Amino acid sequence: MQQAVRCGAQGAGPGGAVQGSGMKLIIAIIKPYKLDDVRDALAAVGVQGLTVSEVKGFGRQNGHTEMYRGAEYAISFVPKTKIETVVADDQVAAVVEAIEASARTGAIGDGKIFVVDAHQAIRIRTGERDEAAL
């Protein structure tokens, strides 16, 4: 038997429009040495949970693109730090601004911020759902 998927506040609203869960996943790719500054800025705006990963990637400069034997290009990946935090919709603007302000140097490679719908959150210990689980 198929079990109903519990989706918190999500579901068909008036007119059949699907409403959001009220949460967003904010993913930021930053320069690794900016992590402490970004963490402090996020704590100051009330972020309570954060996941950090060491990653590598490239943006529109393709890392550093090198000429090789006059013609070939080597694409190299640049070490970056990825931050992920799920926050309530009403925190999104403050969190994005905090990351922007604390991660910016003005040089290329400062990174990107992506905001994605988060459908569900569960605190495993208590079974709390969605915003109560953040």
Ligand SMILES: Nc1ncnc2c1ncn2[C@@H]1O[C@H](COP(=O)(O)OP(=O)(O)OP(=O)(O)O)[C@@H](O)[C@H]1O
């Ligand atoms: N479109 C993308 N999708 C996923 N990850 C990306 C994307 N663009 C950049 N990144 C990640 O962000 C890191 C930093 O990107 P970066 O800041 O160099 O972007 P950019 O577009 O080249 O901007 P800038 O001109 O300021 O350097 C990359 O190394 C990569 O890990």
Ligand SMILES: [Mg+2]
């Ligand atoms: Mg770049």
